[in-house]
Amino acid sequence: SQQGEEDPQALSIQEGENATMNCSYKTSINNLQWYRQNSGRGLVHLILIRSNEREKHSGRLRVTLDTSKKSSSLLITASRAADTASYFCATDGGANSKLTFGKGITLSVRP
Amino acid sequence: DARVTQTPRHKVTEMGQEVTMRCQPILGHNTVFWYRQTMMQGLELLAYFRNRAPLDDSGMPKDRFSAEMPDATLATLKIQPSEPRDSAVYFCASGLGLMASENTGELFFGEGSRLTVL
Numbered sequence: 008s009q010q011g012e013e014d015p016q017a018l019s020i021q022e023g024e025n026a027t028m029n030c031s032y033k034t035s036i037n038n039l040q041w042y043r044q045n046s047g048r049g050l051v052h053l054i055l056i057r058s059n060e061r062e063k064h065s066g067r068l069r070v071t072l073d074t075s076k077k078s079s080s081l082l083i084t085a086s087r088a089a090d091t092a093s094y095f096c097a098t099d100g101g102a103n104s105k106l107t108f109g110k111g112i113t114l115s116v117r118p
Numbered sequence: 119d120a121r122v123t124q125t126p127r128h129k130v131t132e133m134g135q136e137v138t139m140r141c142q143p144i145l146g147h148n149t150v151f152w153y154r155q156t157m158m159q160g161l162e163l164l165a166y167f168r169n170r171a172p173l174d175d176s177g178m179p180k181d182r183f184s185a186e187m188p189d190a191t192l193a194t195l196k197i198q199p200s201e202p203r204d205s206a207v208y209f210c211a212s213g214l215g216l217m218a219s220e221n222t223g224e225l226f227f228g229e230g231s232r233l234t235v236l
Contacts, residue, residue: 040224049122049209049227050161095161097225105174106151106225110160 011039011096011109019115026083028112030096031076037099039072040106041081044093053081053094088118120144124210124228132236136198139231141210142191150193151225152178152185153209161209167193168215200235207232 014029030039038057042050056063056072056079063070069082083090093111123142131137143150152164165175165185175185182204184196197204211225 038223042225042227049229050211050225051227052224055224105163105166107163108153108161 011098011107013094013096013109013112015112016110017113017115019117020086021117022086022088024086026086026090026114026116028081028083028094028114030079030081030109032079032096032098032100033077035100036074039070039079040097040099041068041070041079042095042097042108044095044111046092050095083114086114086116088116090114091116120226122210122212122226122228124208124231126231127229128232128234130234130236131200133201134199135235136196137200137204137233137235138197139195139208139210139233141193141195141212141228143193143210143212144226145191147212147214147226149213149215149225150187151211151213152193152195153211155207155209155230156205164195164208197233200233202235205233205235 011030011032020026036058038055040055041053043053044050054065054070056070067084072079093113095108095111097106097108099106125140148169150167154162164178166173167187170187187193207230209227209230211227213223213225
């Protein structure tokens with residue numbers, strides 16, 4: 008069963024706007040990761056945040072983690088049409104540290 | 119340019135046939151994951167190997183699915199017999215366990231094997 012659940016399921020914004028995607032999870036984690044998937048392709052790793060970190064940046068990406076609320080958010084600033092993709096959060100936790108994924112958020116960025 | 123290679127990219131077969139999907143992980147990676155992706159269920163973890171040893175295959179239907187790593191350069195996922203409900207995209211991913219821990223770090227995904235069972 009999926010550990011993380013993303014919210015919203017779909018998001019449509021205008022180019023240049025910021026996109027915020029949320030992820031909630033149920034049990035304790037070692038780290039949380041965000042991935043991107045373009046249509047018909049494999050997933051690509053974006054960023055990893057450890058359980059003892061609260062915020063991390065990578066280029067136009069900003070990830071936050073609140074372990075007390077068991078939630079994370081991914082912010083993409085100044086979005087571009089090329090950011091159109093599905094975004095997944097994945098949690099590493101539990102026995103054997105397996106990585107489990109949520110169902111994903113479909114982001115559409117209109118030119 | 120190191121990448122995870124999966125074959126076949128597409129497979130159409132008839133119900134009851136055996137299907138074998140292959141994955142070449144990135145050289146030096148010590149973890150290999152098999153996932154299945156469908157619209158309804160999203161990404162489901164089927165099997166997980168660390169240093170070629172199976173650690174978790176609880177997500178895999180044991181009666182028809184099997185996963186192995188005959189050597190460090192090859193992981194296989196076999197379905198026998200296949201059923202229409204097995205139609206999905208199957209992804210292999212490899213990665214390195216994080217330093218000084220058994221945690222899972224960044225995973226590198228292959229392009230997937232799209233399976234259609236008629």
